[in-house]
Amino acid sequence: MNKSDLIDAMAADAGITKAAAKKALESFLGNVEKSLKSGNRVSLVGFGSWSVSKRASRDGRNPQTGETIKIAAKNVVKFKAGSELQNSVN
Known part of the structure; x- marks a missing residue:
């Protein structure tokens, strides 16, 4: 949808x-x-909740060259399904 x-x-x-x-x-x-x-945080009881968490900077690897690169820190949105939504899907 x-x-x-x-x-x-x-x-x-x-x-x-x-x-x-x-x-x-x-x-x-x-x-x-x-x-x-x-x-x-945004929470809808029974449906789920959205929150923001911080992802620390880390070292990564360029898959084409194998070179080590620095991946910057950033904020990421997380969604956790509520129990009613989870039960309705299963």
Whole structure:
């Protein structure tokens, strides 16, 4: 399912227009992004939670040349599925 499929499904389930569903989805995604950028965790009980963790810099290897390279530190987004979502998939 891609973004437009999700918008179509949200509009059909909620009985709203596709434009309203798109606006709601973009608002949700924007607020999750804003919260993660400020270092907060986003948690939806039963569905899952998003958090940001720091990945330290490390040495890597260029697979073509075998040369050692330095990989910079960065922040990564992590998602942990909630128990209800996990159980529904299994």
